[in-house]
Amino acid sequence: MQFTSERRLDDGVLEREFTLGEIPGILWTPASAPAPLILLGHPGGLGRMYPRLVGRARHAAKDGLASATIELPGSGDRPRSAALEEARADLRRAMAAGEPLDEIVDRLILPLVEKAVPEWQATLDALLALPEIGGPVGFSGGVIAIGTRLAVVEPRISAAVLFAGSFVPRSMFEEARQVGIPLLVLLQWDDEGNDRQAALDLFDAFGSKEKTLHANLGGHTGVPQFEGDDGGRFFARHLK
Amino acid sequence: MQFTSERRLDDGVLEREFTLGEIPGILWTPASAPAPLILLGHPGGLGRMYPRLVGRARHAAKDGLASATIELPGSGDRPRSAALEEARADLRRAMAAGEPLDEIVDRLILPLVEKAVPEWQATLDALLALPEIGGPVGFSGGVIAIGTRLAVVEPRISAAVLFAGSFVPRSMFEEARQVGIPLLVLLQWDDEGNDRQAALDLFDAFGSKEKTLHANLGGHTGVPQFEGDDGGRFFARHLK
DSSP states (O other): OEEEEEEEOTTSOEEEEEEETTEEEEEEEOSSSSEEEEEEOOSSOHHHHHHHHHHHHHHHHHTTOEEEEEOOTTSTTSOOOHHHHHHHHHHHHHHHHTOOOHHHHHHHHHHHHHHHHHHHHHHHHHHHTSTTEEEEEEEEESOHHHHHHHHHHOTTEEEEEEEOOSOOOTHHHHHHTTOOSOEEEEEETTOTTSOHHHHHHHHHHOOOSSEEEEEESSOTTOOOHHHHHHHHHHHHHHHO | OEEEEEEEOTTSOEEEEEEETTEEEEEEEOSSSSEEEEEEOOSSOHHHHHHHHHHHHHHHHHTTOEEEEEOOTTSTTSOOOHHHHHHHHHHHHHHHHTOOOHHHHHHHHHHHHHHHHHHHHHHHHHHHTSTTEEEEEEEEESOHHHHHHHHHHOTTEEEEEEEOOSOOOTHHHHHHTTOOSOEEEEEETTOTTSOHHHHHHHHHHOOOSSEEEEEESSOTTOOOHHHHHHHHHHHHHHHO
16 A cells, blocks of 8 residues: 555545555545544545545544545546446446346446455555554445445444445345344435335345434435434444 | 423423323423423323333433423323224234235224324413423424324424334325425334335325435334434424
8 A cells, every 4th residue: 555645634634645556545534543444435436526535534534533445446547347338338228218227237236346345355454554543444335235245245344334326236135134234324215326125125135233224305416414424423333 | 281290300301290171291391491392292101101201301301302292082091982992903903814904094093193183283382382482393203194294284393203103094195295394204124013115105205305214123112222312413403
């Protein structure tokens, strides 16, 4: 892990860009150290997502939590994948035409999960070696299939806020039953890039003894401000 | 409204029992006055429900809110209704036998709503005449059909936490579309005395621009402690 830039935000949060091999990422740390860590999931495109990511990181820092994120495979400045681009285009076409999506969702999401999850785990290895990161670790955001797989395979993640804002491969439902960590699942009730019933079925499938669903009126990007506070309190309960 | 008893709880909350005509009720007020008011809904049986009601009232008092509740028609010390008792017995039988419930739910809930809602409104008249109650007013709890009707017909109620823990008459879905106040709907995912899909359909039907669903794993009485805090913050946002 190589730090490539460093700046102090006006609220005292230290923001550092890094690369892990060829993967770009960002780490935000509060003044207090060592800090628990939130891995910030997102749909890909660090540049486009930066304003929302830094907002979430600053919010977490107020609760004494560090945050980190990495670029997804095939997004942002990382090399494009022809198969991924084709699956994305197919999904848009099938949605517009009202055609079945399952096979396309599998082609789009499953390879992404396969590739991204080990990258998040390698990032976690590197971050937990830093003296300013103490753990425990939470995952917050989407892609929900990535968060689900991480919750199953990565024992260092002890709680997750999962954003049900992307299509879910059918095979994920079986995987969800193996999740045991406390979960807060966010669902935008009118999300155009999601299947509400599949999100409810996925919530039902999670094996966790403590799981809470927060559903709010509105579309994909309309998550209300107060859900940031609720997520903060969820992590405060489980990471401290 | 006649106060029939008065005592100060150890946290300084003043608890007074009252009668409004033949209806028994309880009012809890915090030290600060005039206070906003929460009407505490419940499934009937003030004696049996008292421990949970006083817990909710003390929690609200910490946020500077007064709370009040009244007995439901046909419950607790109020005269039994033969029709209500028969509908209750029929519901238990039909649930055990896996038979259709709609007609029985209508017979059980609709007369209760018709009778209870004007009683809550009369209670509100009396409470808002007290100098220690200032408004605004929220409704919190069940029976969800009573809360829904109140939200439609009673303009003095400006926000509601509705507990989806009872069966919902089909006619309530049309009524739900007329609700416009901010809502927080609580759903116990494995509630044995409820129909999960009907609760989700009801949430979908509410006309409010701000509506949030909190669903938690567990049965009817398993609402997690932290939902009390969430409800408090919801009312703090909307009643202050």
